[in-house]
Structures are given as structure tokens and as C-alpha cells.
Amino acid sequence: MKNRILLIIIVPLAALFLNAHLNDQKEASSMIISQIEIEFEENLDEFKTQIELYARAASNGQPIQEIREIHRQSRLSFKKVEFLLEYLDPAGIKQRINGAPLPKTEPKVADLNIIEPKGLQTLDEILFESPNMYDYKQTQKLLVLLKKDVDYAFQFANKINLTHQMIFEAMRLELIRIFTLGVTGFDTPGSLNALEEAYVALHAVFTVYQKYIPMMKEGSLGSETTYLFNKGLHQLGADVPFGNFDRLEFLMEVINPIYKNILLTQEYLQIEKPNEVRVLPSAISYEATNLFSPNFLNALYYDNLSIDSLMPERTELGEKLFYDPLLSKNLKMSCSTCHDPNQYFTDGLQKSISSIDGQTLIRNAPTLINAVYAEKYFYDLREEIFEKQIKHVVTSHKEFDTDYVEIMDKLSDHKEYNELFNNAYPGMGISSHSIANSIAHYVAGLVSFDSPFDRFVLGKSEHLSDDAKTGFNLFMGKAACGTCHFAPTFSGLVPPLYQESESEVLGIPSSKANTAIDSDPGRVASGKPLDEAPFYVHSFKTTTVRNIEFTGPYMHNGVYDTLEEVMDFYNKGGGLGLGLDVEYQTLSGDPLDLSEEEINQLIAFMKSLSDPSISEKY
């Protein structure tokens, strides 16, 4: 993006002179990029100016209504540049400009350093915390920082030579973002101005997409996609209140078809794809055409397993080990003791049994279905590598109570195992790696995106009850479930990159009496120095809602037996809403005001996420 000013003059001139003369694809291709870059810069400039106005208004102490209006305009100007800015520097934007309003610990340092939340989302929360007032000192402080950060981002973005590949990938990521973080209200925790913002964000993508339409000489892809964009803009611009927006319709009629068509356009134009410009795998499979496709997420990104012709043998061996109590010291416990395939790979108990008689483990057994789709594993997020989960079970004195060396010795005494290991891991045989790796192969295969809800969204089935449909809209809107249980895994795996697993402080009580908070410290005791912050006390991994009907009891301590009890807990505002002292609760303590009917509809939706074929499949 050098010589910007010259280009501003030259490009329109060139367009004038060249239209008649140049059919050359290369020139057209370069022209599109230049136009996109110029408009991006103009929009960035507008965003920068807007933030300067915002900062000035705050430092002048203008009245709250005026500040809120400037805030609204500032966020809208951010939404115009969001998809490219987020693509170019996702970590920087999250850290400083529009991250979630929650404190974090600084990574990669030996000391514990808490980074306070900042940026537009945090401001959104502060400005709308109470009806007629706001913390103006904090607002001013945040804006001084934001002004600098936006300046910095502006410099960065201007330095990058955009490519078509970047633009197409950024457009597709933005569609995921609009659906999962935009219309759900995640991005606008205070103002809930989600629909207007989504309108601007979608329009920004549309504006860029349109530039490519003249390049598509034949076929109707361009006009079809234009129709879809207009449809989406129409839905978002219809002035519907936040709670009433039909998110299911928007997903099925707008988001998914556009997500698919942008890929088709890219393929039509023969623009290179991410795997041609970078080596490392992404969490999203670029080829997927629907957010609810079974291949939308790339399991290989998470499971860390090597692609090898012996994968079937390894999976088969892992399955045998999964069910074999030989692995435990007392020869009574196997993986399936707590993860029973007949109970959706849970044990149906409040807390799992211990290998020590009369005791239980401290937590409830979560399902293993789709467990692979996570950045970190266990309720306290203590393990980052999928295949290393089993090591925690092996060495725990309350579980297998042994070590790999003992297990290897035991397995070596069995001729059959020696053969199986030698076949699946030639040249290695029985080792700590082959034991863990084969079990990981089996568990990585325990996946399901084939519930009635998935089938409906994918158009494979016409049937979904009205209650489930309404329930989905509540889940993704008014009830704010989807702002932590993100689509499509409905777990804490954060879109649109799906590379981070979140934990939340809900204030879960120790018993149904709801009178005291459960004493389990959660993530703060994960053993990782980075987690040793006060806001990780009682913080637990956000688990999946898929198959929830069959995976009770619920919560890390199994305190609730029914989904009705769970919904009641959330409806009251979690631990805070119950009047418990939860200092760092991340769930709003305000009641959700859901009616009994709405709760039933939510539960109907959640039940539509059950895959009944699981017990047959595994």
C-alpha cells in the first residue's frame, strides 16, 4: 500500500482509460486489490477520527446520551474495518481494541501479571451498566489508551499488502463472527446494539465482495450471492428488537449460503487457498461449506495425531485399551468405567467413583463425544495436548494409580497386545507413546455432528419442532447461552478461529439447596502459573451442550440432576443471583427473566442436539 496518495489519483484515472483497453485479468485483479486497499484505508481513517472524537467527548465530560451516541458511531466505524483488521492482527485486536471485557494473565512471563480488559467491548459494558450514569473516569482512561492503540493498528494495517487470498479468508471468518459473536450479543454486552452492528459488518463484506463480481463473466454466482447479501441486510435492517431476531432463519438463509458462495467464488476465480500460502493447519477446514457441516472443524488440528496408513490399527488398539482394566493398578478400572459408551461416555454419577473404596473423584465425568474439539482439556483446563490426557488418569492415585512403566510391563506379558502394538506401531511396539497415542486415536473418533438440529440446518431433514426453533433463537439471543456455548460445538471453543477454550465462573453451589458455593477451586489450581489469578477461582471449562439430555448430572460437581434445575440456576443469574458471594463471576448476576415456556423451549432445543445413534455407533 505504498504511494497511497498517488494511487488515489491514478486508480480512477486508470479505470477511465483502461476500461476500454484492458481486458487483461492481471490488471483487473490488481485494480480490485487497489480499490479494496484504498477503501480500507479510508474506513480506517474514519475509525481513527471517530475514536479521536470519542476520546475528546469523554475528556470533556459530555452528557451520557451524547457519549453513548458517539460510542455507537465508533463501534459502527469499527465494524466497517473489522473483518480485515481482525484478520491481519487477531491477537492485537483482541488484546487492545475489541476483546471480551474480562481480565487475563500475561502469557510467557515468569511472574503473574494481570492485564485489565480494555477496548470497545469493555466500554460498551461500562456505558450501559446503569441507566443514567457511567464511570466517566474509567471511560476517559480507556479512551486515552484506545486512541493510541487504534493509531497503532492503523499504521500496521497500512503496511500490509493485501492479497485476494487474505480477503476471501477474512470475508469467510467475518461471516462466522457475525453469526456467533455479532447477532448473539457477545460483542455488545452493554448496548445490545448487535443487529445494527451486524448490518454494518455484513455490508462491509458485501462491499468488498461486489468488487469481484465483474470478474465472473459467466454463471449466476455473483448475482445469487448479491441476492443473499441483500436478504441478510434486509433481515438485519428490519428494526426488529434484539430478542425477536430470527437467528435460525438468518443462519440458514443468509450466513451458510454466503459462506458457501464466497468459497465457490474463490474457486471460480482460482484464488489460492490458505494451505497454499502457509504450512501450519487451521482449526477450520477451509473446504467446509456450512457452519454445521461435520467437517467444519478440522479434528486433526486438535488431536495432534499423525496422518498415517496405520490409523485404523491404532484406533482399534486404542479401543481395546479403552475398555481394558489391565491399565489400572487394581485391575478394576478402565477408561470406560467413567466414560461408558452406553451413557454417552459418561457414568451418570454425580461424581465418578475412585479406585479407593468409598471415595469419589472430585468432579463429574464429562462426555467424550466431541471432546477433541478443544484447546485445553479437563474441567480446570490443565492439559493442552489431547493425547496426554490419559497420563493424568494413569498417575492419579484415585484413578489408575500406576505409571506407564508398570503398564508397559503388564501389557508385555500378553502375546496379543505385543502383536497389536507391533502391528500398529512397527519398530516401537509397547511404549508410553503408543499407549497414549492409540487411546487418543479412539477418543478422537468419538465425534458427532448429526443431531436432528444439525440435520435440519444442513437441509437433510425438514423436521424440527417449533419449540426447538424458538429455543435456538433464545439460546443464541435473549438467554445469552450462545455467548459462552459457542456454535457449532456449543462449548467454550471460541469462534471464529476456534483455537481457544474458555472457562467461566458461574458460582455453582455445592448442593441443590443453593446456599453455599462449591469449594472446588477450579482453574486456579490447574498447576499452570498462568492460571494462578484470582479470577480463575471456581472457574471451569465451558463444556458442550450437545447430547446434554443424556449426560447428566450437570456441572463440574454434578450438582443438578435435570436440565430444568440447570436452567433455573442460569435464569436466576448463577451464584450471584442466588445471593452467594462470587467475586469474579463471569456470568451476569442479573436474572434472565425467562418464562417457564421459554425454558421449556430452550430445553427442547438442547434436546434436539442429541445424536441418538451414538450408542449404536460406538
Added chain:
Amino acid sequence: MNKFLYSLVILMLTFQMNGQTPFAEEIDVNDFAPERVVMPPSPLTLQVLFVGGYDIVQTTDTYNNPAGRAIAKEWHDFIGFTPDRTGKSLGWVSVNHEMIYRDDRIGDGGGMTVFKVERDPVTGLLKVVDQTLEDGREGKYFNVDFVNTVGETGMNCGGISSTFDGRIWTAEEWFRTSNESVYVGSQRSGDGRNAPVLPDNSSRDNTGVRNLSNFVVQTDDFPEWDGMELEKFQNFNYMVEIDPVNAVALRKQYNWGRMGWEGGSILNDNRTVFLGPDNTPGFWMRFVADQPGDFTKGTLSVYKHDHPDYWIELDNSDPEVLLNLQDAAIAAGGTMYNRPEWVAHDPSTNLVYWTETGRDFPASRWADEAAEGAVYDPAHLARAEAQGVSSPGDENYRDTYGRIWVFDPNTNKNTVLLEGGPDWNDPLSPATSNYFDKHLSNPDGLSVMKIDGQSFLVIQEDLNGTSYGRTPAGISNRLCELYLLNLSIENPTIDDLIRITAVPAGAEITGAIVTPDGKSLLINSQHPNSNNPFPWNHSLTFAIHGFDRVKVEDLNQNAALVDNQKKGNLKTAELEAFSVHPNPTTRQIFLNKSSDVAIYDVRGQRVQVARNTNRVDVSGLKAGAYFVQNSEGEMVQLIIQ
């Protein structure tokens, strides 16, 4: 006139616009009879030596468990090399485990593993040899016994591998402030509040240190310390000398003080030690032994650039001073840095190199210390001024990428050798399309090696984050690189860095150290988070062999262009036909002119695209025939061997 404008526009488009050549997804390779270029196999080959979480170490009697076997710990970091003076083998390799893990046989906390290697005269490969140690342990890999000697260690990150005689120290970075924080699960926090501790019936009993009773120091080396009863946490965070031959720890170096040590280096005099503590503020520390080789007696000082003597001695006869060394360094008005990490010196010049890895916004970590009298280095003051902020203590002061320093023991001057970046906030920095090859972020591991008689700095990144251009647009995984830097270059720039691609994809590489025969670089790879085949998906120690076959010119960034420049042919090169120059050592191809390029496989399928560049990293391509096409449609066949 129209014609004039037209050509002007064409000119503008060609040279000013961000050109975007469309490349067909598929081409008919039979249509071309192109020039053919062969990329020979890399002279560098890989060999795995020690796999964490997989290889078995021999353990001593520990926590009432008899000596036996255990699966080695992971998170490999520093590597020490102790040459075998007898010449019977090459020597002993010591590997740090930068972790906190409770282990019944190895011991709690972090730790180290040692093994002995010899070189096969025929194949040139290294062989881990069987040993029987003095304590009777037999095997290939041995756990260094800390529990029964000097007490557990934690987060063993960097260390010292003396170039004088191969003595080894491990650094304990895991800075602890209370016993609860050693047990884990209960930690000091911003508001001083303690979190609840897991109940004893926890299912998670694999972290932390089990024995929290007071540690009674028993040592003949430090009379002031002998018999002292330390709270357990106070026995962490030292430099700890080990004996790699017998796989035992020798001493915690109490007289160097307690800090979050990361790295160090011993000069040719075998007396002077420079030390880097990973902290903000971190101080540049020096210990000078009274007698060469006896590091139990000597003076300890903190660097102060604005003092006529440069070094302020701290009282290391007083355990109270040593236990609170950071306070003493601040009180002495020492010069503050932002996370000093590894230290390395070049034995041929005695210059000392060290990494300051940086942290994004350091203000809150050192503003108070500045108020108490510690001082900022002029380099940080100048950076702050350039950024338009009041001082490095301003909350908007950024130090995102870190840098590499060179310290001259003769002049006592610390100078920035190479600034990390380029900083994209600097108007002069290049467009980020060039960042992939040429961005130095958060240098961490550091050592010096000779290649072809020339000293090179071996630089390993350990990214603090992925923001602000530390990874290229579209990549949000941390991507840590291994670079070489020719130390004969005066005022080196980022462009002089030579990227070595012979490392597993997605790994964090650290610990690089050359074997005494100069043939191999030993490297650790930490938790590579990708789908590499076993064992490259584990923490492991591996060797890159073949550095004895590499010539300095093999590492040139673009031999063809340099050659043309020398001949004054640069203009001709721009106009001449498209040509491709492979560099087998760095696994890059260089183009004779900048262009967009697409690489097609033998079936004509597009497999890789790079834009606006004169070099392409092809280390991801398997051996075979490829076709390289540029913006003009010109084609070269590339055979990768």
C-alpha cells in the same frame, strides 16, 4: 497525449500497485519445456536423540521409592554439553525440563536428564551410549538427582554450559514467593488474596512439590548458609551446578543470589560469570570468582551504566541480601532491562551476547523500581522518546519484539546488536508481506557456534504472543524460528538473519548448542503443536548434522543477486529471463527478480503461492519435480532432491 497518459498509467500499475497475478489452479505441464534447476538435498540432516515422555530414565532412591525406571520428563529447554576429555566419547549432554510435575521416582518440580554420546566414525551419526554410573545406575538416560542432594528444582529453563571446561549449571526460572505457591493451587494475586487449595482427595495430584517442610541447607561451600533453615520456597530460584557424569546435583549457587535466573555464560578466564534473570525489571548481573574455577567465593555485582565503575557490588556474604537480590539490585540503582534471557559469549573475541526478550507493555513492572532509584537503559529511554511517550514507565510504552545485546567486558558498554522487529510502527519498516522470513520476535535462546571458521550467533525465538506482526497475517499460531547471524557483520540488520528451516513445524526450538567437533547443532523442540509424525510431536532433543560441510557462502541470502550486484549487473538481472537459484542449505529458492510466483507439482496442480517476493521457502515441499511460474508466465522446472 492519451498515449502518454496510458503509458504512465501502465508504469504506475507495474511499479506502484500491489500487483496480483492470478495463477491457474491447474496447468498443462507438457506445454512447457522450461529451464531446469536442481536443488540438491540439504547438507543438514536430522537425528533424534532423546524424546521426552517416551524415553526411560534411570532414577535413584527417591521419596522412599527404590531406584528404578521412569518415563522422562518433558518440556525440554536448555542443553549443556560437557566434552569427554579422554576422547573415548564425544561427551555428555544435559537437558533441562522446564516444567512443574510431581513424579514419585524422578522427583517433583522440574529437573534434568543426562546422557552420553559418541560419534559413529562411518555414518557421522551420534549414538547414545550405555553407561554404568558410580551409584550403580545402568542405562542410557539418567535423571539428575536433585531431591537427595540440593533439593527439588522448578522450571529449569536456561543455564550455563561453560565453554572453558563443560561445567553445567541449570537455571530455575519459576520464581516463587510462598510455600503455597510451590505446592500449587494457591497463589499470591493482584489483591493479595489467596485462593483455596485443592482438598487432599484431589484427583489432580500430578503438579507441585509434595514436601513443604523447611529445607535445611547442608553445605561446606557457603559457611554463612550451612545449617540455615529455609522455608521451602526459598530453596528455589538459583543457578544450580550439576555433575553430568554422575547425574547428580552439586550445589545451588546460593552465593550468586536468588533470582528468576534464565541464563548465563562463563568467560575464558574461568572466573567471570554474566547472568540474565528473566524479569521486568531484570538486571545485568556479574559474578567474579576469586580463583579461576572456584565459583563458591567471589564478588557479585549489578550493572549500572551511568556509574563511573559500571558495576555496583552487592554484599554476597549476607544471606538476607542474597535471598532478596532483586531488592538489593534496585537499591543499588542498577540498570533495568525488560526480561533478560540467555547469555552467550564468543570465545574468540570474549564479547558477551544476551537476549532481552521484551514484553508488550512493561510499564507497570518497572515504574515503581524507577521511582526507587533503579535506572532505565538509554536504549529504552530513546525508544520511549521515539514513541512519543514520557518514559519506559509510561503505560503506552511498547517493547513488543525484544532485542539482542552485545556487552564488551573491556569497556563495560552494553550496546544493542540487533533490534527485534521490524517494528511496523516505524515509518521506515518494510511492508509486512516480507515478514515471514524477516521478522525477529522475542529472541530467547542464544549461543555461539563456528561455521567454516566464522563465528555465528544462534538465535531462537520464543514468541510472547502473535500480535503486532509477530506472526504473518492469517497465522494465529505461535511460530518460533531458528536464526543464524554472522558475527563479522558490522551493524547487522534483520535482513542479515539466516533462517534455518530444518526444524519440526510448529515447534518452539530452544537450547541450541554446537558439539565440540563443530559438526552438529543439538536443539530442543518443545511441545510442537502440529501433526508431525512421532517423535516430532513430542518434546525432544535432536541433532542437526552437517555444519562441518557448510561454507559461509552457502548461507548467503541470495547468492545470485549478490553475485550480480558484485558484477554491477543488477539492471541486467531485472531485465534478463526469469531464473531460479536454489539454496539447499536454507531450503529457499531465490528469484532473479521480485515477482508473484506459483509452484506447481508434477501433475500441474498448484501447491504453493507467494506474492511480491524474491525468495520462497520450499522446505514444506517433498522431493520431486515442480514448476515455478512468475507473473510474466515464465516457467522454470525445479527438481527438489
